[in-house]
Amino acid sequence: MSEQEFAVEAQGLSKRYGKMWALRDCSFQLPANRIIALVGVNGAGKSTLMSIISGMLSSTSGALLVKGRPVVKGGTVGADAGGRVAILAQDKPLYRDFSVSDMLKFGRATNRVWDQQRALSWLDRFNVPLDRRCGKLSGGQKAQVALAVALGSRPDVLLLDEPLANLDPVARSEVTGELLAETADSDMTVMLSTHIVAELSDVGDYLLLLDAGRPVLAGEIEQLLARHLRFTGPRADKPPIAGKILQAQHADRQSTFIVEVPDVAAAPAIVAPGWTAQPVSLDQLVVTTLKASNQARRNLEAAA
Known part of the structure; x- marks a missing residue:
């Protein structure tokens, strides 16, 4: 497998907060166009790893590549030509006074690459009204709007840090099923962080298991x-x-x-x-x- 076929590659990646190591000497290679299940107990380093991949956080040492391009704080070097990353955390940040349509306009204004039809198609699948203010949406609808904005940016890697935790089991199943379809129909790689391991059996096809800031198991789940x-x-x-x-x-x-x-x-x-x-x-x-x-x-x- 060539370097460009890896969605994410870590080389001795470490992150320290004072005397505490959140990640320590992490090395792994994650295949592209897959759904990666990122698993670990609280404090294992999952959110820290996602923040470094997205460029929101810098590492203490080591290197991280997205689609073969180095990631530094602020984003991926050369992301215009590939290596774009979108991250969606559990709190699903939305502007309460914005309508759903306004959120899509915001997504278009703040992303170098934008696919309006892809975002609209996602919202249509879940019957989310475009004219409703985000503050008036249900928790499930807010998750769909946040996902629509993330997908509209056409990321090469979509990071989902337990964003579906407040959805009921049926809604989670529907959303993950649609994400599977999105991944199959594009070159996108999804990294899904969750503590509900049982739900990953029918969703993720590649596992990255962290313990105390280090990978302890990685590979095709099957x-x-x-x-x-x-x-x-x-x-x-x-x-x-x-x-x-x-x-x-x-x-x-x-x-x-x-x-x-x-x-x-x-x-x-x-x-x-x-x-x-x-x-x-x-x-x-x-x-x-x-x-x-x-x-x-x-x-x-x-x-x-």
Whole structure:
């Protein structure tokens, strides 16, 4: 994969606030034209990472590229030729006294690139009235207006920092479905930050999991799930197949392991007498990986 095929690339990216590191030595490459699920507990560095990608915040060290172009505070170098980024936070900033139509005019005036038809099409999908003042809109309608303005700027990368958190499950499903269609019909990459992991199974296709300011898991969600299996069988000190053990639980007569299998294709159909192998859910994978990361960090601190 060439450099230009990566939507976002971090090289030793770090951000420090005083003595506290929000991000530390982050390196990753995210594919373009995908929906990236950015996951992590509160304080993991998700919002800080998005702020650096958008150019709202400068890094302490390291480099970050969008579509192969370096990002500095204020935006992406050479963004006119590609690398445009739009960010939408949970508070969805709108001018209360502006009508929806006024917000689109504001979007046109403040963006070098603007697609009025794309913004109008998004609002039409969700029946948002153009003549209503933003202060009179419901929470769901405000989210649609903010998304319409973001999409109208035709970003190469759209960052969504939990902007759908106040929508009901049906509305979230409809919005994420439309975002999938937008991504498929354009060259746009969407990075969606959320703490509701279960909702990502049908939305995101690539996972970036942060813990304590560092990436601890990244890859195609489908491939990640295929490589992780849950083995249950008679009590034992190790699982019946070679691999990285993420979790081990033991009862009097039974053991359960969650294992990252190096080569799923080479794994035997029958693991061993008395053992069963089952797939893990995305929620299980995220929680198990975070627990393993926390334990490894505590072990390092204890040994220091």
